[in-house]
Amino acid sequence: MIEYIPSGDSAFLVKFGNEISEEINRKVRAYFIALSNKKLEGIIECVPSYTDLMVLYDPLKIQYKSLLKELKILAENISEIEIPEAKTVEIPVCYGGNFGEDMDAVIAHTGLREQEIIEKHSQNSYLVYMLGFTPGFCYLGGMDKSIATPRKEVPSQKILAGSVGLAAEQTGIYPIESPGGWQIIGRTPYRLFDPNRKPEFLLQAGDYLKFYPISEEEYYKLNEND
Structure with missing residues (x-):
């Protein structure tokens, strides 16, 4: 289950799990690709980690509730995202x-x-x-x-x-x-x-x-x- 955790007034932590594993990290990378391709106005930066993705945004350009809605919609299709072949x-x-x-x-x-x-x-x-x-x-x-x-x-x-x-x-x-x-x-x-x-x-x-x-x-x- 994906968690969406507010981090201050201009960031979200999108959490995919609690253990370091390749499976969870693939979800993080897929979500990162999907969000990058979406090009939502107001997104400043996305920072992937072992199990999470930190999404930094400008609250003057996109509101908390609107962004949360977009993030949840995006998560519905991450299994379909193609991850580039690893080198x-x-x-x-x-x-x-x-x-x-x-x-x-x-x-x-x-x-x-x-x-x-x-x-x-x-x-x-x-x-x-x-x-x-x-x-x-x-x-x-x-x-x-x-x-x-x-x-x-x-x-x-x-x-x-x-x-x-x-x-x-x-x-x-x-x-x-x-x-x-x-x-x-x-x-x-x-x-x-x-x-x-x-x-x-x-x-x-x-x-x-x-x-x-x-x-x-x-x-x-x-x-x-x-």
């Missing part, structure tokens, strides 16, 4: 050593050898559920739970762009240099966010991501982050 983006990662400062912490927590962690991290395809936190930061689903590792007790002040980390049962890539608390196990030479590139983001919600290991020499040949 898979392969991301090279140089694991461990100078590129994975927290690999030892992950080894200690999981009891696995470094090579086992690399194999488990790179064997799956990860769905990009949404982007957020920093420009181009991907929230991914599909990680092997055997390598799940808690966040750092004390976040690092500086995580380099391209750093690949673990946080509980999630993995992700820092697209820009920033503070962070994820356990860093490697780094990609690819640039996930470039404001001078079109499109600016290497990955989009709905894509799949596949990591593959590379050597330090290969990293420097491919490096885009300097």
Whole structure:
């Protein structure tokens, strides 16, 4: 059952469920496409997440009751919305050593050898559920739970762009240099966010991501982050 939850006087949270799953996320994406195609006057922005869609609107152009009616009508046909075929983006990662400062912490927590962690991290395809936190930061689903590792007790002040980390049962890539608390196990030479590139983001919600290991020499040949 879809919930429509007012968020202040100029936003709606359209909620499709309470658990992270590909099925629920497909409904979010379908609804996002349908609402974008509808081009309702007064809609300022739509922000998809794991299970919800935040709809920001101008109350001077469309009233609460009118928008709620339109949103409910739109939901009746989302099963008919065609979602573009997902693309898979392969991301090279140089694991461990100078590129994975927290690999030892992950080894200690999981009891696995470094090579086992690399194999488990790179064997799956990860769905990009949404982007957020920093420009181009991907929230991914599909990680092997055997390598799940808690966040750092004390976040690092500086995580380099391209750093690949673990946080509980999630993995992700820092697209820009920033503070962070994820356990860093490697780094990609690819640039996930470039404001001078079109499109600016290497990955989009709905894509799949596949990591593959590379050597330090290969990293420097491919490096885009300097």
